[in-house]
Amino acid sequence: MRERPQLARSEYRRGVAAMKVGDYATALAAFKYGYAVSARPGFLFNIAQCYRNLGRYREAAAVLESYRPYAPAERGAAIDALLCQLEKLARQQPAR
Template sequence: MRSSTRSPRRSGVVLAVVGALLLAPVSGRAEASPDAETQARARFAEGNLAYDVGDFDKALKSFSEAYRLKPLPGFLFNMAQCHRQLGQYPRAAFFYRRYLALMPDSAQAQVVRELVQEMEARAREQEARRLERERAEQDKQVQRARAEAAKAEAEAAARRRAELEAEQRALEARAAQALTQPAPQALAGNSVSAPWTRKWWVWAGVGAAAALVTTGVIVATSGPDARPTSLGTLGPAR
């Protein structure tokens, strides 16, 4: 993300003194060789040109290389400016503070302090927006997961219903088939004859015969006396 300059006057004033700052080495630092200083000035010129045309990534790279060649506070400020334009507010605040640590009494120190406060505020806002986006994305993921779970549950329920319906149809088909066939016991009763001793007419006949025999015996024993056998037979003249 690239940000526009909030205070053109503030930025212009500070950038105007960067060239002068480059010529003022920080006490305690080793002097760069003439060749290194020449290269640092070349990187500084490249960085300024890139910054002017809005290529802040290239400008940042050029200023960083210049600082390695000749570690002057002005390069740190320029690096902070590039980070600010790129929307990298925590990094911008870092390099502004590094500049203040090296140049606490400079004429532009108060302006840089204000820039530090601005970058810190923007960094907090940026972090809040990032967290809000993360929460929104998490909410979307939860909603997607719930929708997928509900879909899977509905599909499983549909499969269970289909299985139950298939089982019910199979049971009904077997029941209908059983109704169209004779019972096994009825078939056995029609094809096997009962023993002769269990037939009603056999015992009825036996009872009748027994009754006749009994009657005959009674008649024979209770009738008139038999004619003596000594009388012989009757002839035609008798």
């Protein structure tokens, strides 16, 4: 798929607006589509946050793990701490 930066920006804004009102399912769809049309790694962090807020901790951890190599160095410790937290929450969840 050819990168579509305008559409990616539009989906990012839609996702942020949905997150602000707690509509994480809509935000997730927007961020996933934005990532699909742009492959910009920043979308992965937002996708992980949506999964986390939806209680889908395994998926959140998996996506955050894929974002980790792209994270700015100064955010590395915070990302690692969030990953640990998500993995702990995932272990406490019954398997789906």
